[in-house]
Amino acid sequence: MKPAWSIHPDEWKPILAEKGLRPFRADQILQSLYRDYITSWDDATTLPKDFRETLKQEFPITKADLLTVSESSDGTKKLLVGFSDGNSVETVLIPATGRFTQCISTQVGCAMGCAFCASGSLGIVRSLTADEIVAQYMLARKYGEITNIVVMGMGEPFANYDEMMRALKLINAGRGPNLGARHITISTCGVVPGFERLASEGIQFELSVSLHAANNTLRDQLMPVNRKWPIEELIEACANYTIKTKRIITFEYTMIKGVNDSRADAERLAGIVKKVPMAKVNLIPLSPVEHRPDFKTPEESTMLMFLDILMKAKIQTMLRRSRGKDANAACGQLRLRNIKK
Ligand code: SAH
Secondary structure, eight states, rough: OOGGSSSSSGGHHHHHHHHHOTTTTTHHHHHHHHTTOOOSSSGGGTSSSHHHHHHHHSSOOOOOOOEEEEOOOTTTTEEEEEOTTTTTEEEEEEEEEEEEEEOSSSSSEEESSSSOOTTTTGGGGEOHHHHHHHHHHHHHHHOOOOOEEEEESSSSSGGGGHHHHHHHHHOOOOTTOOOGGEEEEESSOTHHHHHHHHHHEEEOOOOEEEEOOHHHHHHHHHHHHHSOHHHHHHHHHHHHHHHHHOOOEEEEEEOOOSEEEEEEOOOOOOOHTSSSSSEEEEEOOOOOOTTOOOOOOOHHHHHHHHHHHHHHTOOOOOOOOOOOOTOOOOHHHHHHHHHHH
């Protein structure tokens, strides 16, 4: 038994042959899965009935139930997606001009324990399998054509590398959903071994790195992962990645009032980012979380001051606006609310 959504489109022919099934059925299967976007083999009406029964047995289509939807006034939708074992994750749909971005989760909860993150506050339950990650994408497609994916939902993608990568390669596959690699962004908190693995894939996925602090003392406190891979090691991995792939890295920097938003922080950040040959910075205002009422969003003027220092240091920087606030859309908050209920 192998879940249908864990099978790369190019693997269907050999897998069918191996099972003594006719390889020419592969094309019909791909059409059903990725043109008709079926969610049950019963709907693959181009296939003979007995063959559909075989497919059900051998290659089940992973169920992903829509548990709740909350919609924000800015059009952002947050879906709570349930799996057969009762666990759930969040996926967020973010419309923008000419774009429809899906933020996907790779784990139920997260083991990284970043201080400001709602997903981290409950620890990890388990990793998602590739087919569950694909199931999230398939569910979201009902709301419109997804043009971009960001792997910025619950979980640390590099802590679930194999399943995450299998899912993204499937979504990227020409004979599958065919979403361009440059439209898919993986975001890591800095699990260093993942950088070399990603670089050696030879696929042009985008990479974001959550930095959030420009010195080790603070980063140790905010992001426990830093105790294992401190800033120097992380930056070296980033530099090597950009040299090997000739692809840019985006550093994410969530700004927390009075914690990491000073002039000195901005100057140190500029110094760090400069060590990476191709890098840019996204400044993100903190989205307040219940478990850390002491963490607040900085004033607009502080964020502009910070931005200015980075720009003057000739670092390509964007000040991001948080989306979906009134839908509990920021970072693990919907699942948290659901669990507390
Ligand atoms: N584990 C990965 C991806 C998931 S988190 C990573 O760390 O990159 C996606 C992004 O949201 C990260 O940059 C994370 O630091 C950020 N984030 C988490 N909680 C946040 C909050 N309360 N406000 C703003 N950004 C937050």
